[in-house]
Amino acid sequence: MTTNLAQNNQKKSTPRTRLVSGIVLIIAGLAIVLLFGRNIQPGLQSTFGLTPQGDSNVIPIPDLVLPAQPAIYVLALVTIFLGAWQLARGIRSTNLLVGLVAFCYVAAFLVWAAMGRSMDLVGMMNTSLVRATPIALAALCGVVSERAAVVNIGIEGIMLLSAMTSVMLASLTHNLYLGLLAGMLTGMFVAALHAILVIQFRVDQIISGVAVNIVGAGASSFISNRYLQISNTLNNSGVFPNLAIPGLVKIPILGPVLFENNIMVYLMLILVAVTFVVLFYTRWGLRTRAVGEHPKAADTLGINVYMMRYVNVILGGMVAGMGGAYFTIGSVGRFDKLMTAGKGFIGLAAMIFGNWNPIGALGSSLIFGFADSLQIKMQILSIPIPTEFLQMAPYIVTIVVLAGLVGRVHTPAADGTPYIKQ
């Protein structure tokens, strides 16, 4: 049973909406001037570092220095120009338009924030990638299982449990790879339980996922209180070191952003590529998508619907388990209660934003990662905005993204509905 609401509300490019959006854009452009362009001393400059400080691997390139006031005015003018263009001719691609305007806003904000000082832009881009890693892994888990029409909203709980088991095993054995394996196996196990509940027992998928979240949060907090907070031998694993990839790391800007991370970031990038290829260029992927779009037809053609769903959900659970392991052995080396802080849900939003496509999911995870790293940067730069409001940013972005895009993405047709074999 679907409500088809989104279809009714799909925005069509009528002259009236064009007029409205054009005017909105012009106002947005003026807002840039009002928000960031006022009270700037004319001579101030914003410096963006393009070479990480104290990093000998990278070929140094000069910093990007922008005069603050003209830069902000240019960005405002670009937005106003886009609005005028929209009024006069109309711009075909709404996504492009939204993307450009968002870029102008972010850039203007950065110029304003870095006014009169230096901001490490490359470091920030790297932090974005690192922060995006668990989100992307969560989103990937969502993509893999939802392409087979099983909604897994319990990713948060899976990640908490696997974060805990991975740090425990890694601390006990002093082997981070075993920890990673433990995390993935935990994810697999919990996802298998979810799969049994929703496929075998036809429990409402969302409710089963919520139960996974509650049990995951409860069990990990229970064990954390009972054992991990008491003994450090179980909760002190160390983290994967950063591996610079020889040669590639020397590339300016790209090198320090992409090729100087820990193994989990590389694994995430590889997994995204592999999932993309498997999903769209192999028989397995075709069957997965068939099961997600029209299970009955797939069944008629001899595909084992239940089997495909089980395997996909369980594989997704392994990916989410890796995402959970990232929180402990990939970043801080210890487990704390509820440390995932909603990243599993943000991953789901990234999956929707990315249109159930691994590459898209990575792209939208990067946006969330950027919002996160921006927030950290702003706290360091002590911008006169309360930190609490900056902390809201990723969540507000999630809501805006969901509200703005759901109507325009393609959900797997059978997503969330159990299949009953006749």
Added chain:
Amino acid sequence: MNANATPTNPERTKSSGKQGQGSKLLQTLLVPALAVLTGFIIGAIVIALSNDAVIVAYRNFFHAPGAALAATWKAISIAYGSLFYGSFGSLPEIYRGFQSYSATGNSKALLQAIYPFTESLATVTPYILAGLAVAVGFKCGLFNIGAEGQFGIGALTSAFVGYSIHGLPWYIHLPLAMLAGAAGGALWGAIPGLLKGLTGAHEVVTTIMMNYISYSLSNWLLNGPMKAPGFRPLTPVVENAAMLPRFFPAPLRFNWGFIVALAVAALVYWFLFKTTIGFEIRAVGANPDGARYAGMNIVKNFVIAMTLSGALAGLAGASQVLGIDHWVGQGFSAGYGFDSIAIALLGQSHPLGVVLAAFLWGTLRSGATSMQFTAGVPIEIISIIQGLVIVFVAAPAVIRWIYRIRAIRTETTVLTRGWGK
């Protein structure tokens, strides 16, 4: 009520058959009861496994199996015994307290004896309201995971009205503060409702995001605009006129909020089952396509249901502030969101069921503190039991499979839908 618009509504099937009413009621109660029982059994296993003495005893199980079993029994009975004592107190103590009160007129022993039970009732109060909040959402096919955020915002707004206005008589100030709480929660719930109706953004994700936003917002408010003088991030204490009156002298915190919650439950029952809007909400929940064919405005019903849901959660926050704590601190609403989901599911989204489920849940939560103190079992064991209960209630098939019960009737209640469809 006309029958054609709600073909899958369980209430209709329930009320349609007059014969076998008793066995149907039994059947309705059987699954939740067995779900709770199973949750507790698994909880007991976890308690035993996490107890050092039990583990040691099982190391030489083959030499002394009796000792191992005795240690297991001891661990479980101490944990659940202290849980029960923390929830209800003990009957002999109450009896002795009553005797000494009637003999000497000294109420101290009696008050001490009834403290655990009244404290449980005080804890139950917000759970009734928050459980109703989620239940109203379910009735409209909406899964409101944001009760926690709505609870927090409602608590803040009611506290604000409670402490910032001076000199009003209680019969104006108290209702005003309660309404402010409801309004705050309603606002926080209406946003996801509007987004769901207008853009199709799934309420599960948006309400969770609203939760995180509310945490940051309340942290900011508690450290800034609403902070009372002093070091800790707390609001000032609300005015006496805004407090819900208590039945017994301090430290007993049982108050009129409980009565208010019961009245609101009755009101929600009336609203859902005796009014046109309530019928529409249930129709949209049961079959949105059918409801649209019948000319109902789906968006309007989504917004009404989410606003009402938020208002109830906000009222729960208000009852906690005005009745029990009298101020708001950090992490005030923690846990209420998921607790209320469990309560709504356990109560099968029916107001009466919700009241009963909230009673169970509140007494559990209230006793869990004493369990942590006496038996050293972390309070999170309750969350584990709770998640399991949700699974078992949502999957009657699992319970039937475990206990080999045959299904009498098959009902499918659609509670939630896919992403923005």
